[in-house]
Amino acid sequence: MRASFLFSEVFAGLRRNVTMTIAMILTVAVSLTMLGGGLLAVRIADKTEQYFLDRLEVRLYLTEDVSANDPDCSLDPCKALMADLKATRDVESVQYLSRNDAVREAKEKTFKDQPELAKYVSETPLPASLRVKMKNAELYPQIYEKFYQRPGVGMVRNDKDIVDRLVSLFDGLRNAAFGLAVLQALAALLLIANMVQIAAFTRRTEVGIMRLVGATRWYTQLPFLLEAVVAALAGSLVAVVGLMLARPLVIDRALGDLFASKVFPRITGDDIAMVALVIAPVGIVFAALTAYGTLRYYVRE
DSSP, X not given: OHHHHHHHHHHHHHHHTHHXXXXXXXXXXXHHHHXXXXXXXXXXXXXXXHHHHTTOOEEEEEXXXXXXXXXXXXXXXXXXXXHHHHHSTTEEEEEEEOHHHHHXXXXXXXXXXXXXXXXXXXXXXXXXXXXXXXXXXXXXHHXXXXXXXXXXXXXXXXXXXXXXXXXXXXXXXXXXXXXXXXXXXXXXXXXXXXXXHHHHXXXXXXXXXXXXXXXXXXXXXXXXXXXXXXXXXXXXXXXXXXXXXXXXXXXXHHHHHHHHTTSSOOOOHHHHHHHHHHHHHHHHHHHHHHHHHXXXXXXXX
């Protein structure tokens, strides 16, 4: 009986202030969508970093004389470099790529879909290189420090710098999304507080009668608290649906080519589900705490 009374009061209150209820649902939805976008940016950054760190190499590009005269790295200084690299601590593997192999890789992989560049590369002598894979990506700088001035080394390239720049891009997107989420959360807080105050004011006579017949303050205020929670739950569902739709309609369209070419790892349904499991409870708890604080400090019946 008490439960049915509570739920009837909750839905009556939501219908009575329908425009404010809709406004609060939409505001909560936008706020949680921004929060979800920030969390997705974090997941993309983490997946991108791990995706590339697993494939990172340090490349020691050899000088012109070594590239032209030592096609199989059987002579010094290439042979000595290879031996010293393999003897270096935490080096997982060392691969020699001759000039011809470098041209073939550029034509068949790097510029496979760009025939003009592939033709240009095939006519341009590329340097031979030693590709070093480390057990720990954080140790790549030691290869640069140890070998960049060695005879036969023309240039040392560390791909981790590129990965760090990519990750910083997603960090910036995350910060922007979190900033917008904070502003929307402030708007949602004010809307929830106003809705609770208005609902309590319009039903002050009913609440007063209930208090006179012995109802506790908690029991009379619980419907208002549940109204905020129900509205936040609806907003959370809208936000989750929005994120699910954003993946095929926005994310895949904007980054689809990069996903297909494996420049970035793809955002999956599991990523959306993980974010949803965070933002839905956050929205509900946020609404409940705001409503409780409003009832405690502004509603005295």
